Amino acid sequence: DAYKNDPERSMALTVNSEKPFNAEPPLSLLADTFLTPNSLFFVRNHLPVPVVDDKMLKTYQLEASVFDKQDTKPKHVKSLTLSDIKRLPKFEMDATMQCAGNRRKEMSQVKEVKGLSWNCGSISTAKWTGARLTDILKAMGFKDEDFNKKYIQFEGLDVDPTGTPYGSSIAMEKALDPNQCIMVAYEMNGLHTSKKLIIKFMILNYYNVLRTSAADHGFPLRLIIPGVVGARNVKWLKKIVLSDEESHSHWQRKDYKCFNPSVDFNTCDFDTAYAVQETPVQSVISEPSASSSVSADDGYVTVRGYAFSGGGRGIARVDLSLDGGETWLNAELDNNGQSPYKSWAWTLWEATVPIPKNKKKLDLVCKAVDSSHNVQPERIEGIWNLRGLLNNSWHRVSVKVEG
Numbered sequence: 001d002a003y004k005n006d007p008e009r010s011m012a013l014t015v016n017s018e019k020p021f022n023a024e025p026p027l028s029l030l031a032d033t034f035l036t037p038n039s040l041f042f043v044r045n046h047l048p049v050p051v052v053d054d055k056m057l058k059t060y061q062l063e064a065s066v067f068d069k070q071d072t073k074p075k076h077v078k079s080l081t082l083s084d085i086k087r088l089p090k091f092e093m094d095a096t097m098q099c100a101g102n103r104r105k106e107m108s109q110v111k112e113v114k115g116l117s118w119n120c121g122s123i124s125t126a127k128w129t130g131a132r133l134t135d136i137l138k139a140m141g142f143k144d145e146d147f148n149k150k151y152i153q154f155e156g157l158d159v160d161p162t163g164t165p166y167g168s169s170i171a172m173e174k175a176l177d178p179n180q181c182i183m184v185a186y187e188m189n190g191l192h193t194s195k196k197l198i199i200k201f202m203i204l205n206y207y208n209v210l211r212t213s214a215a216d217h218g219f220p221l222r223l224i225i226p227g228v229v230g231a232r233n234v235k236w237l238k239k240i241v242l243s244d245e246e247s248h249s250h251w252q253r254k255d256y257k258c259f260n261p262s263v264d265f266n267t268c269d270f271d272t273a274y275a276v277q278e279t280p281v282q283s284v285i286s287e288p289s290a291s292s293s294v295s296a297d298d299g300y301v302t303v304r305g306y307a308f309s310g311g312g313r314g315i316a317r318v319d320l321s322l323d324g325g326e327t328w329l330n331a332e333l334d335n336n337g338q339s340p341y342k343s344w345a346w347t348l349w350e351a352t353v354p355i356p357k358n359k360k361k362l363d364l365v366c367k368a369v370d371s372s373h374n375v376q377p378e379r380i381e382g383i384w385n386l387r388g389l390l391n392n393s394w395h396r397v398s399v400k401v402e403g
């Protein structure tokens with residue numbers, strides 16, 4: 001069993017698949033806090049979690065090189081140890097991770113799609129601490145001409161049965177742009193490898209709990225490309241390659257691509273389709289939940305949720321409807337003080353509104369507008385794609401009114 005060394009997980013997660021492990025927090029808890037506790041952070045693994053023991057940590061090296069198709073072997077091979085990386089200027093950022101498959105379940109209800117049946121919880125937020133990717137590349141000693149490549153590729157420690165690792169790539173211009181805040185994290189909500197806490201928790205005998213809570217999310221190093229779909233944020237980061245080619249990883253080339261709604265598995269051409277990168281504007285109602293009811297006697301109902309957009313675009317507005325989208329009101333936004341063009345984390349929103357008289361049912365709908373005035377599409381049909389990716393249609397929740 002290749003998964004026998006997988007870490008323990010919180011019982012609170014809703015499991016979509018055991019091997020590989022894929023799970024999401026309950027929607028009712030998700031938007032309770034700006035930062036998602038590590039034990040509740042959604043998990044999306046394609047492969048077994050790699051074993052990283054103390055012995056391995058001592059000799060852990062992040063490797064990097066320049067490599068192209070015509071090359072017989074990698075050029076300018078460099079590496080840094082974990083302590084080298086921890087000595088670089090510390091960079092800290094709150095960022096939301098969202099799987100491109102978030103809300104796939106709703107898309108599959110329109111027409112069958114291939115993929116894990118995620119509800120609205122394959123999204124979570126953490127405070128990441130680490131070093132900027134550009135600082136790492138500079139410290140490795142790459143020269144200007146090495147950066148004249150079109151792409152930068154990333155590989156994880158996790159491998160498939162043929163020994164091929166999980167991988168991704170992004171454009172070099174993006175990787176080198178300091179405004180994109182791309183980083184290699186060694187702490188997640190302060191609990192990744194923070195020595196002080198480890199000592200404190202070792203005394204409390206919680207050391208292993210801590211270890212396992214970060215094991216699923218990339219311990220000891222995890223790439224964070226904020227505002228870009230989860231798939232490019234390589235966990236257990238081991239290797240970087242500067243190249244004129246995109247990553248050869250299955251998940252870069254043969255997956256995480258969208259097609260028009262008429263394209264099926266017989267007609268899709270993965271080679272010419274664009275690889276998904278920045279995530280589109282999204283919002284979800286986390287409370288009340290779909291099967292619940294509200295009491296007319298209370299007079300008011302509080303509706304809450306999250307909103308998020310890719311590329312650092314902040315949330316300008318969340319519109320809420322109680323009548324299926326006929327009329328709208330504005331929700332109150334809490335973006336935790338993020339700047340509108342560098343919003344790497346979600347915005348939580350809330351509205352307390354009078355329950356309309358003589359209604360048996362409320363048809364709640366939310367839609368967000370980002371700082372570029374991108375809006376969510378009303379219907380799924382127009383964005384349906386065979387892999388069920390990037391469902392950001394209006395989110396609808398109907399609740400009964402009692403009394």
Ligand code: MTE
Pocket residue numbers: 041042043044045046047097098099100155156157158166167216217218229230231232233234235236
């Ligand atoms: N990195 C590696 N090495 N292996 C993986 O399977 N899954 C990706 C990404 N990085 C993955 C990976 C996908 S599709 C997503 S959505 C995010 O990690 C999920 O991150 P999380 O499990 O920390 O929530």
Ligand code: MO
Pocket residue numbers: 044098099100101230231
């Ligand atoms: Mo994902």
